[in-house]
Amino acid sequence: MSVEACDKQTQMDDMDEDEAPLVFKRSSSSARQSQLGSETNKPAPQQHGRQLVRPASAARAPNGLSTNAEKGGLKSVKEPIRKEKTLVERTSGLRKELDDSDDDRPLSARLSAGAPKVNSNHGTNGLNASPLKQESDVPKSEDSDDELPLSSKFQVKSNSGVSTSGRALKSEDKKPLLTKSDQNGSVLAEKKVLSNVKKRLSDGVAPAGHSFVKKVKLADTPSSTKIKEASAKAEVKAEDEDDDLPISHRVKKPVTSEKKPSSSKIVSKPSSSSVKKSNQVTKKIVKDNNYSKSLKVPPGSGEGQKWTTLTHNGVVFPPPYKPHGVKLLYKGKPVDLTPNQEEVATMYAVMLDTDYVKKPQFNENFWTDWKNLLGKNHTIQSLEHCDFTPIYEWHQREKEKKKSMSTEEKKALKEDKLKQEEKYMWAIVDGVKEKVGNFRVEPPGLFRGRGEHPKMGKLKRRIHPSDIVINIGKDAPVPECPIAGERWKDIRHDNTVTWLAYWNDPINQKEFKYVFLAASSTLKGQSDKEKYEKARLLKDYIHGIRTTYTKNFVSKDPTKKQIAVATYLIDKLALRAGNEKDDDEADTVGCCTLKVENVEPVPPNILKFDFLGKDSIRYQNQVEVEIPVFKAIQQFRSGKKGGDDLFDEIDTSKLNAHLKELMPGLTAKVFRTYNASITLDDMLNKETKGGDVAEKIVVYQHANKQVAIICNHQRTVSKSHDAQMSRLNEKIEELKGVMEELKTDLTRVKKGKPPLKSSDGSRKRSMSAETLERKIAQTTAKIEKMERDKETKEDLKTVALGTSRINYLDPRITVAWCKRHEVPIEKIFNKSLLAKFSWAMDVDPSFRF
DNA sequence: GAGTCGACTTGCGGCTAAGAAC
DNA sequence: GTTCTTAGCCGCAAGTCGACTC
Incomplete structure (x- = not known):
């Protein structure tokens, strides 16, 4: 895509901010707006x-x-x-x-x-x-x-x-769209669009040491505008309250955070090494986005227009099946299969070490579908006489080969893949370059339903371009079908939805599989x-x-x-x-x-x-x-x-x-x-007492855990959990032994005696009482840490914290808490979450849910 | 008002790269 | 340098819920 080149200008605009350390922007206009849109409507x-x-x-x-x-x-x-x-x-x-x-x-x-x-x-x-x-x-x-x-x-x-x-969720405010030129009418027009592209934070996070990402300010959607109007009083109050803030917060108030006119450009200026930097996805920060101002209604609100222009390159298909020629055994004898039959047999074979193949329902469904492919008069007449082991072993060898590749080889492969997929990874939504979530079409396989799903084991057939409906801007070029001789099922220009493509689920034709923008996109962020x-x-x-x-x-x-x-x-x-x-x-x-x-x-x-x-x-x-x-x-x-x-x-x-x-x-x-x-908000505020960052993170984990319990978010105990616990116990015991020895030696040293011989009978180096005391303190600390780790590990072995963090916890609670307690946000949110929640980063430290 | 469709969010587990431990 | 462990990404299944149809 030509997008990359076009980004340079954008990044040039961004440079100043990019280079500067990022600080909490509690009273920037965007922060204020963010606040207003959310909490200022309260009495x-x-x-x-x-x-x-x-x-x-x-x-x-x-x-x-x-x-x-x-x-x-x-x-x-x-x-x-x-x-x-x-x-x-x-x-x-x-x-x-x-x-x-x-x-x-x-x-x-x-x-x-x-x-x-x-x-x-x-x-x-x-x-x-x-x-x-x-x-x-x-x-x-x-x-x-x-x-x-x-x-x-x-x-x-x-x-x-x-x-x-005043906190209307749905807008009645039907302001006219911002005027947009006819951007997608032609190749030329497309270039114009691209030149306008602003790379979003989607893939960008604050560099290490920068506590927060400056990010797209979610635009003044009508609803937020309305909220702001309704809450002007609260805004005044918010400003007044600044006086009550700790100095540490007030000094962080950036001078540059004055309200900017809405026409303000994305400011992402590259330094002299900007070209290189432009490839460092973690540094892409967008200050504003004007695209969402064009929305008639908030994206994701389920009504109205979601975008004005939309350009993307379609989807990536899995590579065609390559037959391996390894034969399965039927009643002990090798059987010839056509590539299609072999492909499905291989899908089953690679699952031999899962619990699925032990389930009658899985086997029944698989057999029904495979039998159809084999045909009536095939040698293979029943599943139970099939031995898939040769294919399974072949697959294991392939896996092993892949695993044993050198780092360079792996890297080269990865880069190659990235190169091939790069153009599918991005969409341009109203002039803003946004990451696409799942641009890869699901490969064929056997359906792995969860629990006792009646359709488990059924063949999930290969998806072709003729299955896929593309949604794209009216004037945008239709993505080229990547498989020669084939064509898309349909092309839509529906700007009331956010999907870029869909196909019917091969397992349940009534259902669809969609290609959406990534979680870090503005559309998703707004909806969040x-x-x-x-x-x-x-x-x-x-x-x-x-x-x-x-x-x-x-x-x-x-x-x-x-x-x-x-x-x-x-x-x-x-x-x-x-x-x-x-x-x-x-x-x-x-x-x-x-x-x-x-x-x-x-x-x-x-x-x-x-x-x-x-x-x-x-x-x-x-x-x-x-x-x-x-x-x-x-x-x-x-x-x-x-x-x-x-x-x-x-x-x-x-x-x-x-x-x-x-x-x-x-x-x-x-x-x-x-x-x-x-729950998170309350627990964080009640239980954060002070201490160092590590201690505060423990408080956060505790609160997060409590939420996971509320929502019944569970995870399977890892296979190695018991082994890990045993190892920890052994280590603790070992350290306790060391501790005893150190204590004995200390007593002896204090009496002027030499240390005892070590367990193997060798002589130990004699140490001063101070050294021994220091070692005892170190060992005690080690033991305590290990005990804590053990407890945490056991405690969280069945609790999944991630789901609530991703889907249920208002990120502003976390961001505000981090700001209040000077915990780097990176300690709580990983790169993906930082990108997903970029809209929340400007929140005022005093924010409460 | 029931049934269905369509669009979206939520959720877990597998895979793998990164980091820690040895 | 090697092995072990963990975190995070990704895939895709499985929910929710609004809109539409009859």
């Missing part, structure tokens, strides 16, 4: 004292619950990774009818009155103990309950609605930001929502009652909505699709959950609930069989329709984001 009093109250989501581990879910139980193929959950949240029964004094208390505190809580298996290191602490530990916000935790708010303050109305804004908005409504559902626990209308209980479970346990599923999908459930057998009421008020959720991950939990909820569940179960729907009156559509009546745009999944983010 002023609610801006205070946020940190004071523990959200119940944290306080209930989560929501006061243990989340001892297991992987792999029931029908899951995965090994159970957590044993029986034991945490039982104590509840004092239905809280007194929402009296104000009680409102300010975390749910967990109220629920736990007078009863001990049992921790979940997650909660070693005292982690879970903290969230379960009673509210008496927790200073209370006196002037606002905006800061109140999840469960402590059951009423929306009268001004909340007003405050939030809106997601978190919506979750923050829920904070203002949660009180009223809880009031409503609590009231409806005893409703005579069965639908209302079921909606109330379902909403309660979604809020309290962070369950997923639970859409209906077809028979040809794995048998998993969410809240609305829970079966009677998935929830067992244990009097007086405990509910035991046990079901397979998304990805067939087992959710096991037992929790004390309010008595009316308990009774309602008993009622929903009565007269039904184990496999019947617990909530037979509702589905996700009804539930979400109801939620929308309570808050604009509210759906079930927003609760997950809300609970996750508010």
Whole structure:
């Protein structure tokens, strides 16, 4: 693509900023705008004292619950990774009818009155103990309950609605698009577009030592403009509050961060070595982007135009199959196969060391599809007489060969691949060069469904250009079909969607596989930001929502009652909505699709959950609930069989329709984001006491872990976990032995005696008492570190922290916390996350979720 | 209002490069 | 320099949810 060359100018513009150390820009215009777009719509009093109250989501581990879910139980193929959950949240029964004094208390505190809580298996290191602490530990916000935790708010303050109305999520503001020249009408026009290209941060992160990335300011989409207008007052306040900031933050206020006119160019000036630098993807920083100003509505908002011009080069296809000629054995004899037949046999052979081939369903589906390819009269008449070992071994040898290549060879291969794929890796969206996410077409293979998927083992056939629909700007050149003699299925020019290409899923023709922009793109970033804004908005409504559902626990209308209980479970346990599923999908459930057998009421008020959720991950939990909820569940179960729907009156559509009546745009999944983010925010602010960066990172990990527990994000215990633990134990024991020796020697030295001989009988060098003391201190520190590592390793062996970090935790919480506590953001976010969350980097240090 | 389609987000695991430990 | 371990990237499966149709 000619894009690279065109980038140079852009980067030249960027140079000054690029060269300068990046600092927190707490009051730059963009920062301010970012803030305004998100938090300034609150009534002023609610801006205070946020940190004071523990959200119940944290306080209930989560929501006061243990989340001892297991992987792999029931029908899951995965090994159970957590044993029986034991945490039982104590509840004092239905809280007194929402009296104000009680409102300010975390749910967990109220629920736990007078009863001990049992921790979940997650909660070693005292982690879970903290969230379960009673509210008496927790200073209370006196002037606002905006800061109140999840469960402590059951009423929306009268001004909340007003405050939030300004935070409109969807724009009504239909400003005309920025005038754009006809950029894509011709090759010439395309060049024009390219000359305008601004490389985004997408692939760029702050260089080491620079705490934050300066990045694209998400443009003034109408919605954000509206929000800003509505919150001018708050803006003034934000400025005023600057005086309250620690000097360390104020001095970081960049002089260059004055508001720039919207026409300001991307400033990315290369130094003299700029050409070289232009290839260093980690240094590409874009200060502004004017493209998104052209959007009529916020991207990702599900309505309206998402882009004006779109150029890309299509997709990369996997290489054609190269037959290897290795024969499988049928009844002990080698069999000739055509390349097509061999290709599919090889797909099976390479899976011989997986659990899939042990599953009858997998084998049955594979055999059905392969048999069709073999034909009726083929020598091979049954799968069980086939021996794929020769192909498996060939494959292992190939892998080995690849592995044993020299570093140079590997590097050359990688570069070659990169060279071939480079042009497909980028799209130009409204003049901005953006990374494409999955530009490679999925290669053929055998379908590996998760859990007990009825279609596992089916042949996922090769995708051809004739399967692929391309979406591209009307005036942009249609990507050349990379396979000679073939052509795309269709060309669309749909600017209301963000996909660049799609094809029908060969396993389920009703479904599609899309090619989207990468997570670091502005479109995705904007959509991400809106997601978190919506979750923050829920904070203002949660009180009223809880009031409503609590009231409806005893409703005579069965639908209302079921909606109330379902909403309660979604809020309290962070369950997923639970859409209906077809028979040809794995048998998993969410809240609305829970079966009677998935929830067992244990009097007086405990509910035991046990079901397979998304990805067939087992959710096991037992929790004390309010008595009316308990009774309602008993009622929903009565007269039904184990496999019947617990909530037979509702589905996700009804539930979400109801939620929308309570808050604009509210759906079930927003609760997950809300609970996750508010838990992080609260825990970070409560538990960060000081100490060095390492200690602060531990606090972050703890909070992150708590969120992962809330969301039931699990991972399989690594195969080598036990071995690693044994090794650690051995090392610790060894060090303890060394320690004993050192102590003995020290005693002897102090008495003027020589050190004892070492275990092999050799003489030890004599050391002074000071040296021995120093060594003892070093060894003690080593042992302590290893003990800590051991604990952490054991503690996190089944908890996946990444998923929540990527999808549920508002990055602004993390960025602001890092700024407040002088933790380099790179310690928390890796390169990808820095790029993905570039929109959050300008956040004010005082930001609270 | 149920069913379906379409577009998007969420999620885990495999692979591999990088870094740590030896 | 080699082996072990970990983090991060990537692939792709599996969710959610809005819009549309009947």
